[in-house]
Amino acid sequence: AQSVSQHNHHVILSEAASLELGCNYSYGGTVNLFWYVQYPGQHLQLLLKYFSGDPLVKGIKGFEAEFIKSKFSFNLRKPSVQWSDTAEYFCAVLGSGNTPLVFGKGTRLSVIA
Amino acid sequence: DTAVSQTPKYLVTQMGNDKSIKCEQNLGHDTMYWYKQDSKKFLKIMFSYNNKELIINETVPNRFSPKSPDKAHLNLHINSLELGDSAVYFCASGRIRGEQYFGPGTRLTVT
Numbered sequence: 001a002q003s004v005s006q007h008n009h010h011v012i013l014s015e016a017a018s019l020e021l022g023c024n025y026s027y028g029g030t031v032n033l034f035w036y037v038q039y040p041g042q043h044l045q046l047l048l049k050y051f052s053g054d055p056l057v058k059g060i061k062g063f064e065a066e067f068i069k070s071k072f073s074f075n076l077r078k079p080s081v082q083w084s085d086t087a088e089y090f091c092a093v094l095g096s097g098n099t100p101l102v103f104g105k106g107t108r109l110s111v112i113a
Numbered sequence: 114d115t116a117v118s119q120t121p122k123y124l125v126t127q128m129g130n131d132k133s134i135k136c137e138q139n140l141g142h143d144t145m146y147w148y149k150q151d152s153k154k155f156l157k158i159m160f161s162y163n164n165k166e167l168i169i170n171e172t173v174p175n176r177f178s179p180k181s182p183d184k185a186h187l188n189l190h191i192n193s194l195e196l197g198d199s200a201v202y203f204c205a206s207g208r209i210r211g212e213q214y215f216g217p218g219t220r221l222t223v224t
Contacts, residue, residue, distance in 0.1 A: 032210055038154075049212050096210075105155050106154045108154075
C-alpha cells in the first residue's frame with residue numbers, strides 16, 4: 001500500500017522567508033502527485049499537480065514543486081512567503097488503477113510578521 | 114457558482130442518532146468521494162463512486178452507507194452515531210486519476 005510522509009509537522013517562518021516543505025512517498029508504480037492547501041476553517045484547494053513531463057511544476061500563488069523520481073520526493077517551495085500563506089499543506093499521491101488518493105499528515109505553516 | 118457543495122455545514126447530534134450529509138457537484142465529473150478529517154487534520158478516504166458505482170470502500174464501519182442517486186450526487190448516511198464519528202467530512206469530485214475538488218466540509222459533533 002502506498003504511503004506519504006511529510007517531514008515537518010509545524011513550520012514557523014517570518015514574512016519574506018523562503019519555504020520548502022518535504023514530501024516523500026512509497027509506491028513502486030506510476031504516480032500522480034498533488035499539493036493541497038487548507039486555509040483555516042476552509043476546504044482543501046489544489047495548489048499544483050504533477051502527472052508527467054517537466055518535473056518542476058508551477059502552481060497558484062507562486063508555489064512550485066519538484067518531482068525527483070529517484071528520491072520518491074515531491075517537495076513544495078515558495079521563494080518568499082506572505083502572512084496569507086498561513087495554512088495547512090497536504091501532499092497527496094495517487095497510484096495506478098483504482099487506488100485511492102493518499103494524503104500525508106499535513107504540515108502546518110505559520111507565517112509571522 | 115459552487116462547484117462542490119455539502120449540506121449541512123455543521124451537524125450536532127447525540128449518540129445513537131442517524132444522520133445524513135448531502136453532496137452535490139456541478140463540474141460534470143464521473144467520480145465522487147467521501148473523506149474523513151480527524152481532529153489532527155489527517156485526511157482519509159472513506160468511499161469513492163464512479164458513475165454511481167462503488168469503487169473504493171476503505172474499511173469503514175457498515176454504519177456508514179453512501180448513496181449515489183446520480184453522477185452529480187453522493188450522500189452519506191450514518192446510523193447509530195458514536196462519539197468517535199466526530200470529525201469533519203469532506204465530499205470531493207474529480208475524474209479518475211485526476212485532481213479532486215473538495216466541498217466546504219461538514220463538521221459533525223456527536224455528544
